[in-house]
Amino acid sequence: MKKIALILPRFGRYGGVERFGYNLSAALADAGYGVDFICARSEDEPPQGVNIVKVGRYGFCRAGKLLWFVLAAEKARKNGNYDLTISLGKSLNQDILRIGGGPLESFWALSQRAWPAGFARSFKMFRRRTALVNLLIKYIERKQAASDCRMVCVSHRVRDWMVESHPSLAGRKIDVIYNKPDLSLFSQPCEEERNVARREFSLSKKDILISTATTNFALKGVSFLIKALAELPANYHLQVAGGRNPSKYVKLAEELGVAERVHFLGRVEDMPALYGRSDVFVLPSFYDACSNSVLEALACGTPVISSRDNGSSYFLPEEQIIDDPSDYIKMAEMIQTTATQDQGRPFQWPDDVPCGIEPYLQLVEEFLNK
Numbered sequence: 001m002k003k004i005a006l007i008l009p010r011f012g013r014y015g016g017v018e019r020f021g022y023n024l025s026a027a028l029a030d031a032g033y034g035v036d037f038i039c040a041r042s043e044d045e046p047p048q049g050v051n052i053v054k055v056g057r058y059g060f061c062r063a064g065k066l067l068w069f070v071l072a073a074e075k076a077r078k079n080g081n082y083d084l085t086i087s088l089g090k091s092l093n094q095d096i097l098r099i100g101g102g103p104l105e106s107f108w109a110l111s112q113r114a115w116p117a118g119f120a121r122s123f124k125m126f127r128r129r130t131a132l133v134n135l136l137i138k139y140i141e142r143k144q145a146a147s148d149c150r151m152v153c154v155s156h157r158v159r160d161w162m163v164e165s166h167p168s169l170a171g172r173k174i175d176v177i178y179n180k181p182d183l184s185l186f187s188q189p190c191e192e193e194r195n196v197a198r199r200e201f202s203l204s205k206k207d208i209l210i211s212t213a214t215t216n217f218a219l220k221g222v223s224f225l226i227k228a229l230a231e232l233p234a235n236y237h238l239q240v241a242g243g244r245n246p247s248k249y250v251k252l253a254e255e256l257g258v259a260e261r262v263h264f265l266g267r268v269e270d271m272p273a274l275y276g277r278s279d280v281f282v283l284p285s286f287y288d289a290c291s292n293s294v295l296e297a298l299a300c301g302t303p304v305i306s307s308r309d310n311g312s313s314y315f316l317p318e319e320q321i322i323d324d325p326s327d328y329i330k331m332a333e334m335i336q337t338t339a340t341q342d343q344g345r346p347f348q349w350p351d352d353v354p355c356g357i358e359p360y361l362q363l364v365e366e367f368l369n370k
Contacts, residue, residue: 001032001033001034002033002034002083002084002368003033003034003035003036003080003081003082003083003084004028004033004034004035004036004082004083004084004085004086004364005035005036005037005038005053005076005077005080005082005084005085005086006021006024006025006028006035006036006037006038006085006086006087006088007038007039007073007077007085007086007087007088007089007091007094008021008037008038008039008087008088008089009039009040009041009057009069009089009090010039010040010041010042010043011037011039011041011042011043011044011046011052012042012043012044013043013044014043016100016179016292017088017089017100017101018043020088020098020100020179021037021088022044022047023182023357024086024088024357024360025037025046025047025050026047026048026049026050027357027360027361028050028361028364029047029048029049029050030049031361031364033364034049034051035049035050035051036050036051036052036053036076036080036082037050037051037052037053038053038055038073038076038077038080039052039053039054039055040054040055040056040057040065040069041054041056041057042054053076053080055069055072055073055075055076056068056069056072057069061132061133062131062132062133063131063132063133063135063136066090066133066136066137067136069090070090070091070092070140071092073091073092074091074092074093077091077093077094083368084096084364084367084368086098086360086364087144087149088100089101090137090140091140091144092140092143093147093149094144094147094149095149095150095367096149096150096152096363096364096367097144097147097149097150097151097152098152098154098360099151099152099153099154099158099162100154100158100289100290101158101289102157102158102161102162102287102289103141103161103162103165103166104134104137104138104141104165105164105165106161106164106165106287107287108125108128108129110286110287110309111219111286111287112124112125113286113325113326114218114219114221114286114287114325115218141165141166142166145162145166145168145169146168150175150363150367151169151172151174151175152174152175152176152177152360152363153174153175153176153177154176154177154178154179154289154290154311155176155178155289155290155311155312155314156176156311156314157289157290157309157310157311157313157314158176158289158290158311159174159176162174175354175359175363176354177354177355177356177359177360178290178295178311178312178314178353178354178355178356179290179292179295179312179355179356180295180349180355180356180357181292181295181296181299183299185272186271186272186275186296186299186300187272187299187300187301188276188299188300188301188346189272189273189276189300189301193276194276194277197273197274197276197277198277200277201239201263201277203237203277206235207235207236207237208232208235208236208237208279208280208339208340209237209238209239209277209278209279209280210225210229210236210237210238210239210278210279210280210281210282210335210339211238211239211240211241211274211275211277211278211280211281211282211297211302212225212238212239212240212241212281212282212283212293213240213241213242213268213271213274213281213283213293214240214241214242214283214293215242215243215244216244217240217242217244217246217248217249219285219286219287220283220284220285220286220288221283221284221285221286221307221325221326222240222249223249223252224284224325224326224327224328224331225238225282225284225328225331226238226249226252226253226256226258226262227252227256227328228282228328228329228331228332228335229253229256229258229261229262229332230256230257230258231328231329231332232332232335232336234261236261236335236339237261237262237263238258238261238262238263239263239265239274239278240262240263240264240265241265241266241267241268241271241274242264242265242266242267243266243267246264249262249264250262250264271293271296272296272300275296275297275300275302276300276302278297278302279302279303279339280302280303280304280305280335280338280339281293281294281297281302281303281304281305282304282305282306282331282335283304283305283306283307283310284305284306284307284322284325284331285306285307285309285310285325286307286309286325287309287310288306288307288309288310288311288312289311290310290311290312291306291310291311291312292312294306294310294312294313294315294316295312295315298315298347299347301346301347303320303338303339304316304320305320305321305322305331305334305335305338306320306321306322307321307322307323307325308321308322308323314353315347315350319334319337319338320334320338322334
């Protein structure tokens with residue numbers, strides 16, 4: 001039996017990369033491989049056939065904890081005598097590297113637009129560039145880029161960012177495999193299911209519901225989405241899923257006179273119901289490697305608007321892609337057009353774009369048989 005190691009600090013099913021790691025480990029075990037999941041901590045029972053190798057994550061600061069984990073994970077990798085190692089994040093050595101977040105330089109350059117120009121933004125960038133943990137991350141990024149491992153990016157946008165940040169990668173084969181929602185969980189609801197979900201929030205047939213989902217309200221453009229709502233008729237409502245303190249954004253909604261039309265839902269367990277009752281899902285991200293929520297909403301048959309600097313906008317028609325997430329006037333126009341037009345045929349996953357777990361299984365088989 002071939003032995004495979006997966007490396008990620010946290011094992012569980014809450015969080016995009018964590019859920020992907022859980023599902024990949026289960027699929028590899030089902031395929032007959034011996035699977036060890038090297039992590040700092042485990043928050044879920046592992047699937048059958050998956051062995052958890054906990055190495056801890058100790059230290060007095062983020063840099064110390066990261067350094068501990070990458071060194072401990074590397075020691076476990078060496079001691080495990082694995083036939084193949086798949087890294088889902090920060091690691092020193094691996095055979096296959098899944099790049100799910102993009103390089104720091106790209107993140108810094110694009111995400112800073114989410115904050116107004118001035119001292120606060122400049123000081124934030126100064127702290128980012130001088131933080132010890134970020135210096136360590138940049139070192140790991142350079143080491144990974146210089147290695148001969150097989151690289152897999154979660155979107156074409158991430159692949160572009162990687163080449164921009166590490167020019168030595170130009171011309172190198174870099175695979176792109178998109179995330180794909182579990183279609184047994186995310187699918188288009190029937191009319192009765194949609195009506196039930198809307199009645200729960202007293203939404204009439206004339207009401208237009210905009211939804212979004214994030215735990216980083218600034219980065220994902222929630223303030224500009226609220227400003228866009230203020231430009232729309234009174235029958236437009238906004239629901240925000242995400243477990244952060246929304247007080248700053250509640251105050252903005254009050255100042256703009258739309259507080260009664262903005263609803264912060266906190267952490268939402270039933271995301272399919274949120275997508276299903278929505279008329280349009282909007283994610284005006286300033287930076288997003290490949291938003292799972294956009295793909296989930298599409299799978300539920302919900303029209304989506306998102307930004308060009310979100311990797312999953314690859315699946316959207318050009319007229320539903322935002323170039324500047326801060327242009328709330330343009331965003332309002334796009335929302336009104338998208339929410340009221342005839343949507344035509346349901347979204348279909350392109351056959352020529354690798355998505356989901358299966359391409360990883362093919363990549364593993366290819367690697368082990370070479």
